[in-house]
Amino acid sequence: MNWQKILFPILAGVALVAAWQGYGWGGVALVGGAIVMYLxxxxxxxxxxxxxxxxxxxxYVGSAVMLNAKLKPGVxxxxxxxxxxxxxEPLTPEGAQPEIFRWTDRSQSSVTCEFARGKLVKWTLYRPPGDEAAAP
Structure with a gap:
């Protein structure tokens, strides 16, 4: 279960109730405005x-190697x-879990990312053979 989807509405409701008890309608307006601004x-x-x-x-990605370096699990x-x-580029059918996507750059290097319930679980960098020889 994803607690982040439940936690925000609960915290917003608690903040609105606390604002009402502490400051009345002015507090509700202030907290309500902050919630709307956040959204x-x-x-x-x-x-x-x-x-x-x-x-x-x-x-398409500008550099698959740079993307690989910037990725972190859980994003x-x-x-x-x-x-x-x-x-x-989707590699799995729509709605299937885990979702797998690929990004490729000009040199045909690619990063394949696996997402479970919307969060990055693992990724793989692929570099075509001979790509290392071209580097200075």
């Missing part, structure tokens, strides 16, 4: 990431999309 900031970030990803080819798919500025 708008997250919505704005989501739209920004999706807009950037819509302008790039699906499954969500939106964070990886923000790093790559691209939607990943």
């Amino acid at each position: 708008l900031l997250h919505f704005n970030r989501l739209m920004h990431v999706i807009k950037k990803a819509a302008d790039r080819p699906k499954g 969500n798919l939106m964070h990886v999309m923000a790093l790559t500025e691209s939607l990943g």
Whole structure:
């Protein structure tokens, strides 16, 4: 069970009740405004990431090696999309768990990421043979 999805509404409700008991309608307005601002900031970030990803080819990343270095276990798919500025090429059918996506760069190096319930579990960097010889 994902507690983050449940925890925010509970904390928001507790904050609203505490604001009502402590400051009346002014406190409710202040806490309600802070909650709406928090939600708008997250919505704005989501739209920004999706807009950037819509302008790039699906499954493309500037450098697969740099993406591999920046990835950390537990980050969500939106964070990886923000790093790559691209939607990943899906390797599993829609709705299947775990979800697997691939991002490839110009040199055909690729990073394959596995997400379980939206969180990054593991990833693999693939570099084509002969790629090391081309490096100075």
